[in-house]
Amino acid sequence: MSSYSIGDLSAQSGVKVPTIRYYEQIGLIAAPARTEGNQRRYGSAELNRLRFIAHARDMGFAMDSLKSMLSLSTRKDAPCAKVDAIVEQHLAEVDQRIKQLTRLRGELAGMLSGGHHGTVGECRVVEVLSDHDHCGYEHGAAA
Amino acid sequence: MSSYSIGDLSAQSGVKVPTIRYYEQIGLIAAPARTEGNQRRYGSAELNRLRFIAHARDMGFAMDSLKSMLSLSTRKDAPCAKVDAIVEQHLAEVDQRIKQLTRLRGELAGMLSGGHHGTVGECRVVEVLSDHDHCGYEHGAAA
DNA sequence: GATAATCCTCCAGTCACTGGAGCTTTTCGT
């Protein structure tokens, strides 16, 4: 049967119990039915929704993004393109991040190959990372 | 001349004024000299340090990681080998992040690959996100 | 029917900022 306690739901979704309650509090999931003794009881729809949330969050989607994806997902007639757009945007962000990190990787690797001369005084780690021109990264634009 | 007010420093580094004060408070940057009237005055060393912090944070380095890098950079006599070890550690960290993001990238791209069919009802994104088995993504590792 | 496990609510804390209130200092235009 599909009646889960909050603990079951937690185990099935990987979302911690207090976090589930928090999600309910902020309206990310609906308040579920309660037992006589006031305990939450969930169905499989709620489990799916929670899994969706957990997965999307794990993938780094912003809370706002997944909120809008969730609201879209409940309206079966909503255009898929809208959801796709959110994913596309996130994809672009991820691409940007990968680019930055790859660049940083190069910098770090370069520092190592520089060899082992005595002290930090000559190491370029901090130098490279503090010199804006060195990296070509555009600050201010949130990733 | 190299004497910046906190506002100058903010403008030069892209770090907001309250954030600079916060960084001072948690000991990430040293308490700077003050004017007669108790206002902070910074030099270019502090600007570099702040740029380093901003850059490293933008890159997604954990606070602890950049603290350890910074602490090494201030001790000019620190053995280079130690720095190298830390750089290596960060290199591994960066590699790990790149790997994660690349996998995520693939997953996101995969979601979009179905093409743009009509409605959310058939939307692959929603489907993939609610069904864990669909994606083969290993949860638990933050992006 | 006892006892352990789980659940409830409420509240406080975390991290990394961010912003406002109320006041002082500095800078700038005239």
Add this chain to the structure above:
DNA sequence: ACGAAAAGCTCCAGTGACTGGAGGATTATC
């Protein structure tokens, strides 16, 4: 040189996204 405006100061409270504990009620199991 002076007065307004801009920027600075401290302190404190709030944000987002949880996380965890206290103290007590409810379920599940033996």
